[in-house]
Amino acid sequence: xxxxxxxxxxxxxxxxxxxxxxxxxxxxxxxxxxxxxxxxxxxxxxxxxxxxxxxxxxxxxxxxxxxxxxxxxxxxxxxxxxxxxxxxxxxxxxxxxxxxxxxxxxxxxxxxxxxxxxxxxxxxxxxxxxxxxxxxxxxxxxxxxxxxxxxxxxxxxxxxxxxxxxxxxxxxxxxxxxxxxxxxxxxxxxxxxxxxxxxxxxxxxxxxxxxxxxxxxxxxxxxxxxxxxxxxxxxxxxxxxxx
Amino acid sequence: xxxxxxxxxxxxxxxxxxxxxxxxxxxxxxxxxxxxxxxxxxxxxxxxxxxxxxxxxxxxxxxxxxxxxxxxxxxxxxxxxxxxxxxxxxxx
Numbered sequence: 001x002x003x004x005x006x007x008x009x010x011x012x013x014x015x016x017x018x019x020x021x022x023x024x025x026x027x028x029x030x031x032x033x034x035x036x037x038x039x040x041x042x043x044x045x046x047x048x049x050x051x052x053x054x055x056x057x058x059x060x061x062x063x064x065x066x067x068x069x070x071x072x073x074x075x076x077x078x079x080x081x082x083x084x085x086x087x088x089x090x091x092x093x094x095x096x097x098x099x100x101x102x103x104x105x106x107x108x109x110x111x112x113x114x115x116x117x118x119x120x121x122x123x124x125x126x127x128x129x130x131x132x133x134x135x136x137x138x139x140x141x142x143x144x145x146x147x148x149x150x151x152x153x154x155x156x157x158x159x160x161x162x163x164x165x166x167x168x169x170x171x172x173x174x175x176x177x178x179x180x181x182x183x184x185x186x187x188x189x190x191x192x193x194x195x196x197x198x199x200x201x202x203x204x205x206x207x208x209x210x211x212x213x214x215x216x217x218x219x220x221x222x223x224x225x226x227x228x229x230x231x232x233x234x235x236x237x238x239x240x241x242x243x
Numbered sequence: 244x245x246x247x248x249x250x251x252x253x254x255x256x257x258x259x260x261x262x263x264x265x266x267x268x269x270x271x272x273x274x275x276x277x278x279x280x281x282x283x284x285x286x287x288x289x290x291x292x293x294x295x296x297x298x299x300x301x302x303x304x305x306x307x308x309x310x311x312x313x314x315x316x317x318x319x320x321x322x323x324x325x326x327x328x329x330x331x332x333x334x335x
Contacts, residue, residue: 117250161247
């Protein structure tokens with residue numbers, strides 16, 4: 001069996017149950033219309049989920065960016081203090097964080113693509129549903145039950161297929177989001193367990209501690225220097241000592 | 244002949260292209276069986292473009308059933324493999 005025939009069967013079989021579930025054509029029409037409206041809600045929910053997942057990744061990316069700035073600063077201070085070993089370790093953390101950031105950015109872009117696709121699907125389905133609604137009323141008004149049965153067959157099949165297509169898109173988008181969420185969750189969990197170094201330097205590992213101490217002592221030195229120069233310890237750097 | 248590209252819409256494709264489409268379809272099945280990813284991606288694009296370039300997009304308010312449904316444009320080789328075994332892409 002070719003890819004084409006297999007794919008055709010998959011999409012078409014999705015909504016075929018719809019046709020069997022109602023007794024008479026009028027009922028079938030109304031039922032189909034209700035189902036379509038539900039499907040539209042489904043797609044809308046899918047889009048909201050996509051936006052939420054994207055927001056979460058964006059927040060995570062923000063956090064990583066802050067961490068990059070922090071370790072970068074630590075590396076400078078370590079080097080200034082003549083601790084090249086510490087500076088090297090800080091830069092290694094920076095590299096790891098930058099790889100993580102790249103990954104997050106790629107996922108955000110992918111989610112944006114999914115969101116765009118789903119939005120288009122939603123608009124297309126909404127138009128189809130409207131077209132079906134008017135067709136349904138015309139059929140109800142103009143034809144006997146037996147005639148209607150014939151008339152709606154094609155329209156209903158076409159619509160069922162459209163819904164099968166949209167359903168497929170939603171499921172695929174959700175599966176992709178779920179994979180990303182699981183991955184992001186796993187990273188958070190590993191960081192919590194201390195398996196991954198917390199690049200923010202808030203964990204209690206020796207390097208972070210040493211870097212933090214270095215930063216603190218550097219700050220003390222800075223303030224001392226500022227005091228010596230007769231300056232207030234605040235960052236009011238315009239008030240240079242007068243000669 | 245009405246052909247659907249999932250997530251894009253339906254095209255009216257002149258019947259003369261059915262042989263070309265079948266030909267690409269057979270090669271695509273072969274690529275899936277051989278797990279030849281570059282070939283799979285190339286053929287999938289060829290198949291989609293055949294319909295996009297030679298067919299005309301149906302108006303959105305038209306409600307008709309397709310004669311054929313193409314694979315999703317972003318389908319992966321792994322997903323295509325799954326299509327041939329088990330319950331396919333759309334488990335109930």
